[in-house]
Structures are given as structure tokens and as C-alpha cells.
Amino acid sequence: MEIANIGPAGLRERILRSFRPAPVSSPLLTDPADDAAVLEPGEGRQMISASAMMLEGVHFDLVYFPLRYLGFKAVTKGVSRIVAMGGRAEGVEVSVGLSARFQVEDVEALMSGIREACETYGCGLMGCHFTSSRTGLMLSTHVVGSVEHGRYLRSDTAQANDLICVTGDLGAAFLGLTMLEREKQVFDRMGQEDYAPDFGGGAYFLSRQMRPVARHDLSPSPIGTEIRPSAMTEVTEGLAGDLLRLCDLSSVGCRIYEERLPILAETRQQAETLGLDPTAIACNGGEDYELLFTLPLTDKELIEGLEGVTMIGFVTDASMGCRLVSSGGSETPLRSQSTTTTEEP
Incomplete structure (x- = not known):
């Protein structure tokens, strides 16, 4: 099915149905269709955020990369950065740029991998956005996580003899x-x-x-x-x-x-x-x-x-x-x- 047949709003709603409700472990309080996300990570926790971007022809090749796996990997990129700071992922926001060659079924395959990643990491979808692209597929993820207050880890604190x-x-x-x-x-x-x-x-x-x-x-x-x-x-x-x-x-x-x-x-x-x-x-x-x-x-x-x-x-x-x-x-x-x-x- 061509995306033009249902329009951007129809595509978004079609995709969001499969992400409701959020995982029980997620502190996400809002629906992914809301204007912005509200999270309640719990008392004594600090928020962490990380972003990642993937461009077709630069970071992946769709000749051999299944869209479902691509969606999973895009979330993993952000979650890995949260984990590296001692945190846990709480929510993910996704932005997708699509060229005219992509069909509704392609988007569903991509988002099924993102949904699988959310289930794996116990985080909810904070929102997803679709726009047009002239140069193939663009995929951006923003992951929000949390860590116990004062217990986050950094990469600039190694000491001699460690x-x-x-x-x-x-x-x-x-x-x-x-x-x-x-x-x-x-x-x-x-x-x-x-x-x-x-x-x-x-x-x-x-x-x-x-x-x-x-x-x-x-x-x-x-x-x-x-x-x-x-x-x-x-x-x-x-x-x-x-x-x-x-x-x-x-x-x-x-x-x-x-x-x-x-x-x-x-x-x-x-x-x-x-x-x-x-x-x-x-x-x-x-x-x-x-x-x-x-x-x-x-x-x-x-x-x-x-x-x-x-x-x-x-x-x-x-x-x-x-x-x-x-x-x-x-x-x-x-x-x-x-x-x-x-x-x-």
C-alpha cells in the first residue's frame, strides 16, 4: 500500500496502535500520540538522554539489511549509550525520513523491529514522526533513561593503575x-x-x-x-x-x-x-x-x-x-x- 493512500496522519496512527500499552516496567505516563512525553522515573533517580542517527548508504545498505533488524539496531544504538553510563532505558522517540519508494508495509516492518527493541529493553515509545526524504531512508532515535542519583558513570574518570x-x-x-x-x-x-x-x-x-x-x-x-x-x-x-x-x-x-x-x-x-x-x-x-x-x-x-x-x-x-x-x-x-x-x- 502506498503511504499517500492513508497520508502521514493515517500512517502514524496505524503504527502507534501496536505500541499500546507501554511495557509495565516503563515510567512513561503519556501516549505516544501526545505532543510530548512525560516520564516519572522514580524518587532518587536522574535522567540520561542519548541520540543516534542512521542514514541509508552511509550506515546501512538495504540490499542486505532487513528493515525489522534495522529498527531494532537503531534503538540499540541509543540504549547502549544509556547503559554505558550505568543507566536503564525508559523511553525512545523515533523520527523517520522516507523516500517515495517505501510502502506502508515497509514502515510496519521497520517499526516492528523498534517495538521488539522496546520490549527487550523495557522502555516505552515516547513518540514517532515521519517526513519525506529525497535521498532514501533516514532513521533517528532519541532514548531517555534514568540512573540512581549520583551513580552515573563517565568516561573521563579513569585513574593511573586502574x-x-x-x-x-x-x-x-x-x-x-x-x-x-x-x-x-x-x-x-x-x-x-x-x-x-x-x-x-x-x-x-x-x-x-x-x-x-x-x-x-x-x-x-x-x-x-x-x-x-x-x-x-x-x-x-x-x-x-x-x-x-x-x-x-x-x-x-x-x-x-x-x-x-x-x-x-x-x-x-x-x-x-x-x-x-x-x-x-x-x-x-x-x-x-x-x-x-x-x-x-x-x-x-x-x-x-x-x-x-x-x-x-x-x-x-x-x-x-x-x-x-x-x-x-x-x-x-x-x-x-x-x-x-x-x-x-
């Missing part, structure tokens, strides 16, 4: 993007009739790229509610880029160890199959949506043996710079070489 830790595993999302781009090239060369995609057991890599999940399961802290990291940020631009930014903001240096990087065996194997360096994609691949944090040395025992958290190095004085220590013990400057085209600048 431990550097990261959650989950790294590099899988970039492998998913590499596989999708490879298959697109085959598709362009062979044509639609003769094309049969071959992802060869790459389901995990594809899911990490197309439907990443923010680490809301670890909020407000990856190591329990009683102990706070000294600093924390998300891993979206690649471990190297995000760690360098954290060090720059905190006016410190760092040492991280190649042999300590959390790279799954299947990620190493697939990277080598594709002719890629596992360490390079872990450091620069991006879009892992994991948490990178620092912790006082006195709390080292809290993470030893903690499942899903890896200690990868330590914070140094700024004069020592930021370096990667190889498996052989040699040190090289830690560099950010963004290899992904899907993350906003």
Missing part, C-alpha cells in the same frame, strides 16, 4: 559486515536469478552485525551493584578507538595485551578464512556494543573468574602513551583505524 576490562567478545560484528559485503558483490556480479547466498555457518557473526543487543543485562554495573567502575564507555567504534577516547578524556595512558583480547575461537578461524587479522578486527572492527570499563586495582579479585568479563590491561600515566603489547612482548602504539562504514562519525 585495571582495564571489557565484556563479551570482540570482532564478530565486523566479520558479519564483511560477509554481507562479500555476498553483495557476488549478487551484483551474478544477478538476482542466479544468486544463492552462502554464509557458511556465519549466523552468529550476522546476528552481531544486524541485530546487536545492548548490554542492559549488566546495568548498572558489569561487576554488581555495590562496586562501581572508575570509568566506563561502550565499544562501538572499535576497542582501540573507544579506549583511546577514554584515555584522552581522562588524561591517562594505557597498556593492553594482545593475548588477553576476548576473541572467540570461531571468530579467529573465520577471520583467517577471510584473510583478516583477528587482533586488527578486535581493535578496529567496531559495533560490538560491549562495555569497556576501568576498575581500581584494589578490586581486582572481583573480576577474577567473573564470567563474561575480561581484564585486558591497565591504565598508566599519560606520559607512557597508549600501547598494545603483542604476544611476544613487544609494544606498538595503539591506533584507531576505523574499518567499519556503519557507525556514525
Whole structure:
């Protein structure tokens, strides 16, 4: 069905029906059709907000990116930033720019992914807005969250001698993007009739790229509610880029160890199959949506043996710079070489 047949107001109402009522856990007091949103996060909590934008041809390619997954990922981008500050997502507002080629069913598919994300993260839809676009699909999300008063985390508070830790595993999302781009090239060369995609057991890599999940399961802290990291940020631009930014903001240096990087065996194997360096994609691949944090040395025992958290190095004085220590013990400057085209600048 063409959008012109029901008009912008009809499209909006059609979409909003599926978002009512808001999740029970959401503090949202208003309907998404209201002029603005009212939230009541509870006594003793502070508000956090984060925004993200995705542009077709820059951050995603609809040749291989399903609209439903795109909607889910757009919400994840904002939620991940809330989680990185020790908060929980409470509500999301969505703005969508649509070119003439999109049908009502396309919008419904996109919004079904956003609805699924709201259910996953326990947040309500504060509002959605549609407008025309001359250059394809534009998707913007604004996520509002809350955190216990005075307990928010920052990325400029790391101290010398702190431990550097990261959650989950790294590099899988970039492998998913590499596989999708490879298959697109085959598709362009062979044509639609003769094309049969071959992802060869790459389901995990594809899911990490197309439907990443923010680490809301670890909020407000990856190591329990009683102990706070000294600093924390998300891993979206690649471990190297995000760690360098954290060090720059905190006016410190760092040492991280190649042999300590959390790279799954299947990620190493697939990277080598594709002719890629596992360490390079872990450091620069991006879009892992994991948490990178620092912790006082006195709390080292809290993470030893903690499942899903890896200690990868330590914070140094700024004069020592930021370096990667190889498996052989040699040190090289830690560099950010963004290899992904899907993350906003």
C-alpha cells in the first residue's frame, strides 16, 4: 500500500496502535500520540538522554539489511549509550525520513523491529514522526533513561593503575559486515536469478552485525551493584578507538595485551578464512556494543573468574602513551583505524 493512500496522519496512527500499552516496567505516563512525553522515573533517580542517527548508504545498505533488524539496531544504538553510563532505558522517540519508494508495509516492518527493541529493553515509545526524504531512508532515535542519583558513570574518570576490562567478545560484528559485503558483490556480479547466498555457518557473526543487543543485562554495573567502575564507555567504534577516547578524556595512558583480547575461537578461524587479522578486527572492527570499563586495582579479585568479563590491561600515566603489547612482548602504539562504514562519525 502506498503511504499517500492513508497520508502521514493515517500512517502514524496505524503504527502507534501496536505500541499500546507501554511495557509495565516503563515510567512513561503519556501516549505516544501526545505532543510530548512525560516520564516519572522514580524518587532518587536522574535522567540520561542519548541520540543516534542512521542514514541509508552511509550506515546501512538495504540490499542486505532487513528493515525489522534495522529498527531494532537503531534503538540499540541509543540504549547502549544509556547503559554505558550505568543507566536503564525508559523511553525512545523515533523520527523517520522516507523516500517515495517505501510502502506502508515497509514502515510496519521497520517499526516492528523498534517495538521488539522496546520490549527487550523495557522502555516505552515516547513518540514517532515521519517526513519525506529525497535521498532514501533516514532513521533517528532519541532514548531517555534514568540512573540512581549520583551513580552515573563517565568516561573521563579513569585513574593511573586502574585495571582495564571489557565484556563479551570482540570482532564478530565486523566479520558479519564483511560477509554481507562479500555476498553483495557476488549478487551484483551474478544477478538476482542466479544468486544463492552462502554464509557458511556465519549466523552468529550476522546476528552481531544486524541485530546487536545492548548490554542492559549488566546495568548498572558489569561487576554488581555495590562496586562501581572508575570509568566506563561502550565499544562501538572499535576497542582501540573507544579506549583511546577514554584515555584522552581522562588524561591517562594505557597498556593492553594482545593475548588477553576476548576473541572467540570461531571468530579467529573465520577471520583467517577471510584473510583478516583477528587482533586488527578486535581493535578496529567496531559495533560490538560491549562495555569497556576501568576498575581500581584494589578490586581486582572481583573480576577474577567473573564470567563474561575480561581484564585486558591497565591504565598508566599519560606520559607512557597508549600501547598494545603483542604476544611476544613487544609494544606498538595503539591506533584507531576505523574499518567499519556503519557507525556514525
